[in-house]
Amino acid sequence: SAVISQKPSRDICQRGTSLTIQCQVDSQVTMMFWYRQQPGQSLTLIATANQGSEATYESGFVIDKFPISRPNLTFSTLTVSNMSPEDSSIYLCSVERDSGANVLTFGAGSRLTVL
Amino acid sequence: GDSVTQMEGPVTLSEEAFLTINCTYTATGYPSLFWYVQYPGEGLQLLLKATKADDKGSNKGFEATYRKETTSFHLEKGSVQVSDSAVYFCALAGGTSYGKLTFGQGTILTVHP
Numbered sequence: 001s002a003v004i005s006q007k008p009s010r011d012i013c014q015r016g017t018s019l020t021i022q023c024q025v026d027s028q029v030t031m032m033f034w035y036r037q038q039p040g041q042s043l044t045l046i047a048t049a050n051q052g053s054e055a056t057y058e059s060g061f062v063i064d065k066f067p068i069s070r071p072n073l074t075f076s077t078l079t080v081s082n083m084s085p086e087d088s089s090i091y092l093c094s095v096e097r098d099s100g101a102n103v104l105t106f107g108a109g110s111r112l113t114v115l
Numbered sequence: 116g117d118s119v120t121q122m123e124g125p126v127t128l129s130e131e132a133f134l135t136i137n138c139t140y141t142a143t144g145y146p147s148l149f150w151y152v153q154y155p156g157e158g159l160q161l162l163l164k165a166t167k168a169d170d171k172g173s174n175k176g177f178e179a180t181y182r183k184e185t186t187s188f189h190l191e192k193g194s195v196q197v198s199d200s201a202v203y204f205c206a207l208a209g210g211t212s213y214g215k216l217t218f219g220q221g222t223i224l225t226v227h228p
Contacts, residue, residue, distance in 0.1 A: 004158065033214045042119075042204070042218040043159075058215070092158070094214070102147055102208035104216060106159040 002027050002095050004107035012113045018081045021110045023093030028073035030096075033104065034066075037090040046091075049076045083114045117142045121205050121219035128195055128226050136190040136222050138179075138205035146207040148172075148181050148188040149216065153202045162190075162203070195226045 003026040013019050023032060032049040046066055047057040055068040069077045080087050090109040097105045122137040140146065150162040150172070163172030168183035177192045188205060205219040 031214055040220075042220045043206075043216070044218075045215050048214055094159075096214055097161070102214070102216070103149070103161055103164065104159075104214065105161075106151075108156070108158040 002029065002097060002105050004093055004095065004105060006093050006107035006110050008110055009108065010111040010113075012115060013083050014115060015084055017083055018079055019083065019112060020077050020079045021091050021093075023076045023078070023107060025074045025095055030073070032070065032076045033094045033096075034068065034076075034078045035092040035094060035106075037092065037109070039088065043092065046078070080112065083112075085114045088112060088114045117146070117207060117209050117217040119205050119207055119217055119219035121203075121222050123220075123222070125223035125225060128224070130197055130226055130228050131194045132226075134190070134192040134195045134199075134224070136203055136205075136224070138188045138190065138219060140186050140188065140205075140207050140217075142186075142207055142209055142217075144209060145183075146209050148179070149206045149208070150177070150179055150188070150190050151204040151206060151218075153204070153221075155201070159204065195224075197226045197228055200224055200226045 005024045034046040035043045037043045046061045047055045049055045049070040051070045067079045092109045093107040094104040097103045118141045147166045149164045151159045152162045163174040165172040165181035171180045179190045202221045204221045206216040
């Protein structure tokens with residue numbers, strides 16, 4: 001299965017700043033997925049990142065707040081913009097492990113704390 | 116919309132005890148069902164899955180059976196070990212989704228020697 005590296009693994013950020021999370025996969029994948037896990041909550045899909053086109057966002061998430069880049073088939077970034085304490089979460093990158101099987105492999109996550 | 120409900124935790128057991136973590140779901144159509152596990156400091160890993168009614172997923176001594184009549188996918192293990200201490204997530208993938216999993220809130224399991 002794919003190996004996913006995310007960085008930073010954790011960070012403490014000031015209100016109003018932006019932070020970019022990087023996700024590197026060790027093999028080429030068509031789609032990459034960004035999830036958020038708020039404290040004490042389950043995981044929620046933010047968006048799907050496609051190489052060569054704009055990301056597709058889920059209801060409640062917008063590009064201005066969570067811009068995503070996907071420059072090639074092994075890399076993606078998620079930026080959390082103009083952060084507030086409500087953005088304190090774990091952000092996870094994932095890819096589909098077996099094509100068409102809906103089985104996802106996840107990175108270890110990036111834990112952001114916004115003060 | 117789709118939803119997954121897991122039994123609330125945390126769950127604390129002694130080694131070799133029997134484990135059940137309940138999971139029920141609401142979905143249209145015929146979803147695939149999953150259990151993911153997150154060990155401390157690691158990413159989520161697929162533990163087992165089932166793609167149709169009456170399928171039984173199994174891995175590492177864990178089992179779960181897809182029960183369409185009760186819309187359930189309860190996780191069981193006959194004898195837990197300290198190394199099973201982790202957070203367990205039940206999830207579903209709807210028939211028309213791609214990469215979009217709906218997760219339960221997670222259940223923290225702690226196993227004591």
